[in-house]
Amino acid sequence: MAAHGGIDLVQVVILLAAGVLAVPIFRRLGLGSVLGYLAAGLVVGPFGLKVVSDPQAILHAAELGVVLFLFIIGLEMEPQRLWSLRKQIFGLGVLQVLTCGALLTGVGILLGFSAPVAFVFGMGFVLTSTAIVMQVLEERGELATEPGQKVVSILLLEDLAIVPLLAIVAILAPTGEEGDFTSRLVGIGVALGSVIGLVAVGRWILNPVFKFLADSKAREVMTGAALLVVLGAALVMEVGGLSMAMGAFLAGVLLSTSTFKHQLEADVEPFRGLLLGLFFLSVGMALNVSVVLENWQIIVLSVIGFMVVKAGAIYVIARLTRSSHGEALERAVMMAQGGEFAFVLYTTAVSAGLISGPTNDIFTATVIVSMVVTPFTLIGLRYIMPKPVQSMEGIEQIPDGLHGRVLIIGFGRFGQIASQPLLALKHRVSIIDNDTDMIRAATQLRFKVYYGDGTRLDILRAAGASTSDIIMICVDKKESATRIAELLRDECPLVRVYARAFDRGHAIELVNAGVEYQIRETFESALVFGGRVAQALGASAEEAAEVLQGVRERDAKRFELQQMGTGGIAAGLNLLISNAEEQAREGGVPAPSPEEESSIEGRQPV
Structure with missing residues (x-):
């Protein structure tokens, strides 16, 4: 019982506990936080546990x-x-x-x-x-x-x-007065x-x-x-x-x-x-x-x-x-x-x-x-909600006989940046994507992008995959990229395929699917970022470039070893640890302890 003139902490604690317990449960069940608060309020209210009387x-x-x-x-x-x-x-x-x-x-x-x-x-x-509508x-x-x-x-x-x-x-x-x-x-x-x-x-x-x-x-x-x-x-x-x-x-x-x-x-x-x-609880x-x-x-x-x-x-x-x-x-x-x-x-x-x-x-x-x-x-x-249907107004389908020296599949952020050097060098580029909103936005910027799903073999054929010199897979979904690479390996084995990879594991999948070149989407940008920080901390541009090149070479060796399977992964991790030890000796940084080495071995390579 609360002290005279004090706060009833029991009531406060129970109200907080009701909300803290109910909301995560209801959200996990897909019922939303609002219903969780309402249910919790009903339980602790005057018609439930009677924790609150007013x-x-x-x-x-x-x-x-x-x-x-x-x-x-x-x-x-x-x-x-x-x-x-x-x-x-x-x-x-x-x-x-x-x-x-x-x-x-x-x-x-x-x-x-x-x-x-x-x-x-x-x-x-x-x-x-x-409250309910805004919360939703x-x-x-x-x-x-x-x-x-x-x-x-x-x-x-x-x-x-x-x-x-x-x-x-x-x-x-009903009771109106003259002064009303x-x-x-x-x-x-x-x-x-x-x-x-x-x-x-x-x-x-x-x-x-x-x-x-x-x-x-x-x-x-x-x-x-x-x-x-x-x-x-x-x-x-x-x-x-x-x-x-x-x-x-x-x-x-x-x-x-x-x-x-x-x-x-x-x-x-x-x-x-x-x-x-608290408002939903009180309701x-x-x-x-x-x-x-x-x-x-x-x-x-x-x-x-x-x-x-x-x-x-x-x-x-x-x-x-x-x-x-x-x-x-x-x-x-x-x-x-x-x-x-x-x-x-x-x-x-x-x-x-x-x-x-x-x-x-x-x-x-x-x-x-x-x-x-x-x-x-x-x-x-x-x-009962209808599935969203993409409007095709203003969207061009792939015409018969579409040909380009380079075929780009996927024209999101990655594809747009990757296409710029090719366009600047006046190469013939064909672009397909299945996002109609993005296609309209690209059209406003004077990019010619055709609608097409690259995971379909008939679309790849219509887009001129078999006559292209290089195909760039720039889609943002791992499963789609792997599927496209496998289709091209089986149907267009002579075409060189370059692909955007999500992470190291996906890069290995793409190599196994036959792509000639792959790059993890954040690898180079993260290296450049780290190099800039190193220069800000006192390293010269030449030192930073040398360190970055060393990281690239070690990463390439680890990647080659990891393609060999479990043993290769272990060897790659051992190489990573040995390189870390060598750098630690050269720079005066403590080498990783056996416990740290064990921790490194348990991590998923990026």
Whole structure:
């Protein structure tokens, strides 16, 4: 039991342990971290182990995780970039909110609620969970993609929509007073003043303040200042009747062009991750299982009806705005749930006397259940998503009679660099690749690249493999490179084949497959890098060149020995150790001990 006035460390330790244990397990099972946190919260909450008796208090504190998350997103959204998304925010976002709001209000009426109550129920469900969607996009690395930016734009509009929705709830309230209209006008004025004030502070005050703090060289002060900016912006917006998350996002946007941007992000990131995990834990704890059991029929119907109708509307809107079937389907499933801002709307409706406490419990349980269901629907989406089909628009197939003195298979980073000396010497070069995006990019740089899969014998024949003087295998997949080398050995034995190798083991595979020359993709660059460091440490250019040549020769000897099999590998390693001993004697460096020699023998050569 905690000491009087102290912290209940038992509760804190159990909450941390629940998250630390659940999340890795769920991620290993492919269920995602969000579902892990939700499940852990349900286990330790008042309807599980009863470790926490007041999850709402933790939920309110954990909302700071969402606030910090949106601050970091704002840091990545420079004003120009945000302005470029204005059509998506106020076009696509408004269209989705209004359409889904109207449809979900209709679903609420069909479920037996009065029109005002159905409107509150439906509009609350329209507000998608920013925390869940952003977390999913971040884990997939899709925040910066075009589909991801569309989702972010819609979420920003939904966050803005909470302001007029709260005003509408006040209008629909059954107990209206004469001063309500005036108070609402005052509220709108305060909200606008909050935004203007925050913009002014961000534009003219924050940078000088951070410069002053940075000069103090006190890292903890910078961390405190970063948290002060985020929480201060959230507080200003909350006082103005707006969303705390929107305030943090706006503060991030204002600081996105600051020279302290990366420092701020590094300072806030640890708190963001911890509090966001705590938010998902508290959502799981807040699920009132007794309410769900008592009203399971209406909650199940509401969850199914709202999620299906909302997903269907989002899909149709996405298709009408020229999104692909796969993108529209993914957006529909990802955004079909309700979100944390619904809790704010429902609580306000209770305070205004528009809905009762038990009704609020049903609405809140419906939203939480939809949030819990979302990770499962995303898993199911993997099995119905169409496989990505590469667009062939603007891509030329290999013509009949394609001939070049050199055939390059694979035109990624390695192939592009390797082709430059040949093109500079005016050699006739033919290039094939099976990555359509890369081919389009190469075309813009005036490279002629044909579409073709080098692992297919018919493609190799059409590309003129049998009439080429040299074939360069520059693909980035080991298995594909080996397969191409084997096909060329069997079908074009007289053609010289040069290949890019991944590592030493792959290089041996390529030699056995008949290539005339191979090079490990990082070998020469690593040698040059080491040589430059040696020169920086005092070696002359001639000394560095001599050492590098020695490394190349010893590596070539080891490689020859390793081609002989296990005995050759052992001999190669012994040669490596003996060379190390010789260098150690010459340079005064201690030779490896027997234990170190044993350790070297157990390593995989590079």
